[in-house]
Amino acid sequence: MLASLLPALRELDLPLRLQLWDGQVFDLTPAPHVTLILKDPSLLGELSRPSLDNLGAAYVEGRLDLSGPLDEVIRIGDRISQALGEDRPVEHQPWAHDRHTDAEAISYHYDLSNDFYRLWLDPDMVYSCAYFETGTEDLQQAQQAKLRHLCRKLRLKPGERLLDVGCGWGGLARFAAREFGVEVFGITLSQAQLELGRQRVIDEGLQDRVRLELLDYRDLPQDESFDKVVSVGMFEHVGHANLPLYCQRLFGAVRPGGLVLNHGITARHLDGRPVGHGAGEFIGRFVFPHGELPHLVNICADISESGLEVVDVESLRPHYARTLELWSQRLDERLDEARGLIPERALRIWRVYLAGCAYGFSRGWVNLHQILAGKPRADDSLELPWSRADIYRD
Numbered sequence: 414m415l416a417s418l419l420p421a422l423r424e425l426d427l428p429l430r431l432q433l434w435d436g437q438v439f440d441l442t443p444a445p446h447v448t449l450i451l452k453d454p455s456l457l458g459e460l461s462r463p464s465l466d467n468l469g470a471a472y473v474e475g476r477l478d479l480s481g482p483l484d485e486v487i488r489i490g491d492r493i494s495q496a497l498g499e500d501r502p503v504e505h506q507p508w509a510h511d512r513h514t515d516a517e518a519i520s521y522h523y524d525l526s527n528d529f530y531r532l533w534l535d536p537d538m539v540y541s542c543a544y545f546e547t548g549t550e551d552l553q554q555a556q557q558a559k560l561r562h563l564c565r566k567l568r569l570k571p572g573e574r575l576l577d578v579g580c581g582w583g584g585l586a587r588f589a590a591r592e593f594g595v596e597v598f599g600i601t602l603s604q605a606q607l608e609l610g611r612q613r614v615i616d617e618g619l620q621d622r623v624r625l626e627l628l629d630y631r632d633l634p635q636d637e638s639f640d641k642v643v644s645v646g647m648f649e650h651v652g653h654a655n656l657p658l659y660c661q662r663l664f665g666a667v668r669p670g671g672l673v674l675n676h677g678i679t680a681r682h683l684d685g686r687p688v689g690h691g692a693g694e695f696i697g698r699f700v701f702p703h704g705e706l707p708h709l710v711n712i713c714a715d716i717s718e719s720g721l722e723v724v725d726v727e728s729l730r731p732h733y734a735r736t737l738e739l740w741s742q743r744l745d746e747r748l749d750e751a752r753g754l755i756p757e758r759a760l761r762i763w764r765v766y767l768a769g770c771a772y773g774f775s776r777g778w779v780n781l782h783q784i785l786a787g788k789p790r791a792d793d794s795l796e797l798p799w800s801r802a803d804i805y806r807d
């Protein structure tokens with residue numbers, strides 16, 4: 414197998430060294446800067462039919478080790494998978510999502526360790542695409558800019574009631590209360606997020622304006638009691654089958670004349686066929702169990718069918734590539750500390766996921782859309798400014 418694999422890999426002209434379980438070393442080009450260390454012979458089979466899923470899985474399981482810059486490792490893994498792998502059509506069965514499966518999937522990802530997330534997120538622990546107004550900002554500046562961008566799109570006014578669906582560690586809730594003078598009710602399904610989020614509300618003395626609860630979106634109050642609703646990085650967990658229900662819950666929570674802003678990852682293709690040579694399979698297996706991405710068109714259809722009117726859509730795809738690149742770099746700078754906080758297997762998963770998603774967003778395998786919608790009043794009226802100028806004021 415090695416005899417046929419090596420010439421095929423050499424043709425790709427990759428700066429790669431292969432190191433075998435028995436100590437043999439093969440440089441595929443002079444001075445390679447990435448090394449794949451194959452720790453057992455069965456890996457030759459995977460390398461002959463490579464995908465980002467099976468290569469990633471071998472790394473997670475400790476059968477494959479890597480050295481070299483992780484972004485370069487991912488690029489090389491993708492080149493090998495494109496050239497030597499075959500993109501088999503994957504029959505995607507939509508996941509059955511219920512309260513129990515969703516709670517389990519959320520706990521798996523978000524209850525991993527608050528201290529681990531704190532290592533590489535910005536100080537407010539915002540866990541979603543940042544907003545780079547010029548592209549020169551650091552992570553913290555870009556996350557603050559994102560929070561401001563969301564609040565301005567929602568045209569928040571002092572005294573209004575804001576619902577934050579999937580509030581994470583409460584970064585947006587605290588920002589909106591502090592900077593825009595609104596009252597915020599935030600929900601998450603992660604106990605670890607809730608505990609730290611509540612503590613941070615107390616630390617900032619915002620208890621009278623920010624309330625965070627452990628609650629499933631299905632159980633949101635449906636009494637139209639919120640002026641505005643925001644959901645950031647959450648609908649990816651809902652599942653295709655439940656997106657209409659999710660949109661109905663947002664509709665039922667907001668008052669007539671109010672606004673709803675949904676910010677999340679969208680699929681490249683309308684029919685959800687796989688992209689990224691196994692990258693999606695890796696994410697589903699190891700990172701976000703039961704996660705499902707709708708295309709922009711499909712989520713806009715569900716939003717519209719709920720009775721909301723879509724009024725503005727913005728793609729932030731390059732912004733998420735940059736955010737993920739920064740998260741990945743920050744984690745790689747603090748690997749020793751991370752090893753003390755989570756198991757090695759999880760650390761390998763999160764390293765591949767962050768670097769791999771940075772790559773995937775940069776390639777357009779997935780997108781990120783902010784979708785602003787309004788709930789018309791009984792007489793069909795819905796007031797909005799004539800232009801977006803108010804969003805961009807200094």
Ligand SMILES: C[S@@+](CC[C@H](N)C(=O)[O-])C[C@H]1O[C@@H](n2cnc3c(N)ncnc32)[C@H](O)[C@@H]1O
Binds near residue numbers: 600606629645646
């Ligand atoms: C990627 S995090 C985003 C957190 C936050 N919005 C931010 O931008 O930092 C996704 C959030 O959605 C929440 N979530 C996922 N499924 C949920 C559900 N069924 N009901 C309520 N919250 C959910 C998770 O608990 C988590 O807080």
